Amino acid sequence: MKLKKLLTTLLIGVLTAQTALAHLGNVAGVVYDQSTRLPLRNVSVQLVGQGRLVITDELGQFRFANLVAAPYTLAFSHVGFQNQSVAATVANDQTTQINVMLVSAPIELSQVQVSTIRVHDQQPISSLDIKLRPITNSQEILRLVPGLFIGQHAGGGKAEQLFLRGFDLDHGTDIRLTVDGMPVNMVSHAHGQGYADLHFVIPELVEGVDFKKGPYTTDKGNLATAGWADFRTRTALDRSFVKLEAGQFDTYRAVAGIDLLGERGGTKTQSAYLASEYSYANSYFDNPQHFKRVNVLGKYHGHFSARTNLTLTGSTFWSKWNHSGQIPDRAVESGLTGWFGSVDPTEGGETSRTNLNAQLVTVTPRNHALKNQFFYSNYNFELYSNFTFFLKDSINGDQIRQKERRNLFGYNGSYTTQTAIGKTSWITTLGAQYRQDLTQGSELAHTKDRTITLERLQYGNVNEINAALYVDETVALSSRFTLNAGVRVDYFRSQYGDLLASPVTIKRVTQAIVSPKLNLYYIVNSGLQLYLNTGKGFHSNDARVVTAESSRQILPGGYGSDLGIVVKPFPRLLVNAAAWYLYLQQEFVYVGDEGVVEPSGRSRRMGLDVSARYQLTKSLFADVDLNTANPRSVDAEAGRNYLPLAPVFTSTGGLSLQTGRGLSGSLRYRYMADRPANEDNTVVATGYFVTDLQANYSRSKYTLGLSIQNLLNTRWKETQFDTESRLKGEAEPVSEIHFTPGTPFFARLSLTYFW
Template sequence: MKLRKLLATLALGLVAVQVAFAHLGNIAGIVYDQSTHLPLRNVSVQLTGVGKLALTDERGQFRFTNLVTAPYKLEFSHVGFQNQLVTATVGEDQTTFVKVHLISAPIELSQVQVSATRAHDQQLISSLDIKLRPITNSQEILRSVPGLFIGQHAGGGKAEQIFLRGFDLDHGTDIRLTVDGMPVNMVSHAHGQGYADLHFVIPELVEGVDFKKGPYTTDKGNLATAGWVDFRTRTALDKSFAKLEAGQYASYRAVAGINLLGQAGRTKNQSAYMASEYSATNSYFDNPQHFKRLNVLGKYHGHLGANTNLTLTASTFWSQWNHSGQIPDRAVASGVTDWFGSIDPTEGGETSRTNGNAQLVTVTPKNHVIKHQFFYSNYNFELYSNFTFFLKDTVNGDQIRQKEHRNLFGYNGSYSTQTNIGKTSWTTTLGAQYRQDITHGTELSHTKNRVETLNRIQLGNVNEINAALYADELVQLTSRFTMNAGLRVDYFRSQYEDLLAIPTSTTKRATQAIVSPKLNLYYTLNPRVQVYLNTGKGFHSNDARVVTAQNGTLRRTGEILPGAYGSDLGIIFKPFPKLLINAAAWYLWMQQEFVYVGDEGVVEPSGRSRRQGLDLSVRYQLTKSLYADVDLNTANPRSLDASEGQNYLPLAPTFTSTGGLSLQTRYGLSGSLRYRYMADRPANEDNTIVAKGYFVTDMQVNYAKRAYTIGLSVQNLLNTRWKETQFATESRLKGEAAPVDEIHFTPGTPFFARLSLTYFW
C-alpha cells in the first residue's frame, strides 16, 4: 500500500514537472558594432516587462533560458550607441537566435545600468571615460585610471613614475600593467623592479581600459597590489586614417592606420590593419632633447572555425632621447642653472621593444570558453642618469649607465563554464599562466659624459620563471546577490649569474611559492544602487639580484614574495539617470615596502606598511552635450616598523583630485577642459622635506567632419610653474665642500600647444 502511494506521488510529480516545463524555450543572440561588424561586449539586454537582464560577453553573446512560450521584446542599450528594440518569439523546446547591429550615437549617461549580472567585472567608469575623453597622447593612457597620477623625468623617453592609492610606485613596482593581456612590467629590470614602459602603445589605437584597484582579481598575480590595468587595443579600424601634429618646441608627430581588408573582410567577420607612429621633439628644456620615437603595429582578427577566433598582433618600438635630469632647488636659487636647465646635460637613453601576441578563443557547443594566449617580447634598454652629481666622484661626477637585453615569453590559458541551477548561475574558471624573463648583460656602471666607462658596479644575467595556477568561481546566488571567490598559487624561480665574480662567474638561485585567496561580495539593491566588499591577498616579487644575494638562503616568503592584504567597501550609486557615483573606503597592509633611497638613486625593500583611504568618482551629464567628472582620492600611508614621526612613506601621495568638463556635440565640435591636483606630501621619513603639490589644467578642442578632424590641444593652459617629479636626494654640486640633502626635481610642462589634422577614408 505504501509502495503504491509512493509510486502515485512520483507519477504526479513527474506530470507536474512535465507540465511546468513543457512550454519553455530560450533566446540567444549576438550583438555587433555596425561600423566594424565585430562583437560588442557589456551590451545591456533587457526582456521588457519580465525583469530579466543580461550583459553580452566578450564574444558579444547573450542568452536567456527557461522562458515560457510567448513573444518577447528585447531592449539593447550600450554607452555610445543607439538603443534598439527587437521582438523575438520563443517556441516550445527551441532556442530563438537574434542578431543585432548597434549604431553609434552620442553618449547618454542614462544608458549606464548598475547590474548584478557579472558585477565583478563591469567597468562603468572606464567605459564612460574612454568614450568621453579619447586618449590623444601617451601620458593620457595611464591617466585614464581614476586616481592614478604620473610623472615624467626623462624628456618622454623613460617610463613614467606612477602614483596610486598612497603609493609612489616608482615605474611600476606595485601596479600590474598589460596590453591585450601581454605583460608590460619588467621584473628584475636594470632600472628598477616592475619597470613598465607603455610607450610602445599608439594612443589612437586604445579602445578600452579595464582596471581594478587592490589585489582582488584571481587571474592577476605578481605586482597587482595597488591595482592592475589592462589596455585593450582596437580589434579593427572602422576607417583608415592619417594624422599630422605640430606644436611648440619643434614638436612633430605623424600617425597612420590602414584598414587592410575593407568591406570584404567585414562580411567574413575578419579584420586586419597596420598602424605606425613617428614623433620627435626638442621639448621645453634649455638643452634640446632630440627625442625620437617610432612605433609600428599590425593586427589580424578572424575565425579558424565556427567556434574559434584568432587574434594576432605584432609590433615594434624604438626610442632615443637626451634629458636634463633632476636639478636641486639650491642650483636654481643660486643661479647655477635656471628652471629648465640641467647639471649634467649628457644624460639620456635608448630603448626598443618588439612584441608578438597570439590569442585564441574557442566557444564549445555547450558554451564552454577556452582561451589560449602566447606572447613574446625582445627588449633592449640603455639609460644614463646622474642623481648625485659629484657626491661620490668629485672629479668625474656620478653618472651611471643602466643597461640590459631581454627576451620575455609566456602563456596565459583558461577554461570557463557556466551552469544555471534555478535562479543561481555559476561561472567556473580554471587558469594556468607561465612567464619567463631571460636577460643578457644586466648592467650598472659608473660612466662619464655618456661615453667613457669608469667602473662596472654590477654585471650579470637574470633568468626568472613565474608559473601559476588559479581557480575562480563567480556565483550569482539571486537576482541581487553575487559572490566571487578565487585562489591562485604562484611559483617563482629566480636565478642570477654574476659576471663580475672573481675568479669566475657564479650562478645563484632562489625558489618560493605563494598562495593568494580572494573573496568579493556584491549586492544590487536595484538598478540604481550596488554595494560591494572586495577582499584579497596579492604580492610583488623582489628583484632576482636581491633574493639570490645569499645564494638562495632567503627562504622566507616575505623576503622573496612579500604579500599584500587588502579590502574595499564600496558603493555604485545612480540617484538619478544622468548621475553616476562610485565611492569606496579601502585598506591595504603590506608585508614589505619599497622606499626610494636618494643617495643611490635606486629603490630598496624595507619593512611593513599600512595604507587606508577613500576614493570618490562622480560622472554627471549636465546637458545633452556637456559632461562633468571629478575624482577625489585620499590616503594615509605609514610605515609600521618605524617610530611615530619617523614613519612617513617618502613621496606617497596623501590627497589627489582630477576632473573637468567634456563636450560632445552632434555638429562635430568636441573638447575638454581638465585639471589635476596633487597636494603637498612628505619627501622623507620624518616629513622635514616636503614635495610641493601642484594644480595644472589642460584643454582640447576638436572639430570633426566626415572626412577630417582638426584639433588643438594645450597642456598647462595657465602656464603654471610646477615640479612634475621630486625626490629628497643628497647631492654635491661641482666645487661644494659638503653634500646637501634637499628636493631635486624635474620641471613640469609649461604652456604647450599642438595642432593636429586627421584625414579619414
C-alpha cells in the same frame, strides 16, 4: 521503504521537469558593432517583462533558454550606442536566431546600469571615460585610471613615475599593467622592479581600459597590490586615417592606421589593420632633447566559426632621447642653472621592444569559454643618469648606466563555465599562467659623458620564472546578492648569474605564495549597489636582491579591503565611493645615489576614493575624482614613519563637450597636494595644480584638433626627490629636493584625415 518512496518521488519530479522543459524554446543571437561589423561584447540584453538579463560574451553572443512559446521583446543597450528593441517569436522545441546591429550614438549617462548580472566585472566609470575623453598623447593612457598620477623625470623616453593610493609606485612596483593581456611590467629590471614602459602603445589605437584598485582579482597576480589596469587596443578600424601634429618646442608627430581588408556591408568574419607612429621633439628644456620614437603595429582578427576567434598582434617600438635629469633647488637659486636647465646634460637613453601576441577564444554550445594566449617580447634598454653629480667621484662625476637585453615569453589560459538553476547562477573559471624572463647583461656601471665606462658595478644574467594556477567562482545567489571568491597559487624561481665573479656564480631561490580573494556585492535597488572587496596580493622582489641575501623575502604579501557603493541617485549622475585599507609585509625604498630600489619594512595605507560622473546637458559632461590616503611605515617610530613621496590627497576633474555638430573637447585639471619627501616630513615635495585643454572640430572626412598642456602656464615640479648630492666645487654634500620641471604652456595642432 522510506528510501524507496523518496527515490520514486525524486524520479517522478525529474521526469516531470524534463517533460515540462522538452517543449520549451530558446532565443539566441549575436550583437554586432555597425562601424566595424564585428561582434560586440558586454552588451546588456534584457527580456522585457520577464526580469531576465544577460551580457554578450567574447563573441558577441547571447542566449535565453527554456522559454514558453510566445512573442517576446528583447532590449539591447550599450554605452555609446543607440538602444534597440527587437521582437522575437519563440516556438516549442526551436531556437529563434536573432542578429542585431548596434549603431553608435552620443553618450547618455542614463544608459549606464548599476545593477547587472556580472557586477564583479562591471566598470561603468571606465567605459564612460574612454568615450568622453579620447586619448591625445601617450601620458593620457595612464590617466584613464581614476586616481593614478604620473610624472616624467627623464625626457619623454623613460617610463613615467606612477602614484596611486598612497603609493610612490616608482615605475610600476605595485601596479600590474598589461596591454591586451600581455604584461608591460619588467621584473628584475635594470632600472627598477616592475618597470612599466607603455610608450609602445599608439594612443589612437586604445579602445578601452579595464582596471581595479586593490588586490581583489584572482587572475591578476604579481605586482597587483595597489591595483591593475589592462589596456585594450582596437580589434578593427572603422576607417583608415592619417594624423599629423605640430607644436611648440620643435614637436612633430605623424600617425597612420590602414584598414587592410576594408570589408563593408553585412558582418565581418575577419579584419586586419596596420598602424605606425613617428614622433620628434626637442622639448622645453634648455638642452635640446632630440627625442625620437617609432611605433609600428599590425593586428589580425578572424572568426573561424560562429564560436571561435583568433587575434594576432605584432608590434615593434624604438625610442632614443637626451634628458636633463633632476636638478637641486640650490642650483636654481644660485643661478648655476635655469629652471629648465641641467647639471649633467649628457644624460639620456635608448630603448626598444618587439611583441608578438596570439589570443584564441572558443565558446562552446553550452556557453563555456576557453581562452588561450601566448606572448613574446624582445626588449632592450640603456639609460644614463646622474642623481648625485659629484658625490662619489669628484673628478669624473657619478653618472651611471643601466642596461639590459631581455627575452620575455609566457602563456595565459582559462576555462570558464556557466551554470544556472532557478534564480541561482554560477560562473566558474579555472586558469593557468606562465611567465619567464631571460636577461642578458643586466648592468649597472659608472660612466662618464655617456661614452666612457669607468667601472662595472653589477653585471649578470637573470632567469626568472613565475607559474600560477587559480580558480575563481562568481555566484549570483539571487537577483540582488552576488558572491565572488577565488584563490591563486604562484610559484617563483629567481636565478641570477653574476658575470663579475670569478668564476661566474649562479644562485637560485624559490618560493610559493597563496592569494585568496573574497568579494561581496548587494544590489539595494536599480540605482544603488553596495560592495565589499577583500583579498591578498603580492609583489616579487628583484632576483639580484633575493639571491644575494637569501634571507630576504621573495614574495611579500599585501592584504587589502574596500567597502564601497555605486549609486545613481538620478539618471544623469553616477557616483562610486570606497573606503579602503592596505597592509604590505614589505615596502620598497628608492636609493637615489645607487639608482636602485631596495626592500624595507612593513607599511599600511588607508583612505577614501570618490568618483563622480554627471551629464549636465545632452552635450556637456562633468567628472571629478577625489583620493585621500594616509600612508605610514609600521616598524618606524611615530614622527619618523612617513613614506617618502607617497601622495596624501589628489584630485582630477573637468568638463567634456560632445556635440552633434562636430565640436568636441575638454577642459581638465589635476591637483596633487604637498606630501612628505622624507621619513620625518622635514622635507616637503611641493604640490601642484595644472590645467589642460583639448578642442576638436570634426567632419565626415577630417578632424582639426588643438591640444594645450598647462593652459595657465603654471610653474610646477613634476617629480621630486630628497637626494644627497654634491655639485662641482662644493666641499660638502647637501640633502634637499631635486626636481624635474613640469611642462610649461605647450600647444599642438593636429589634422586627421579619414577614408
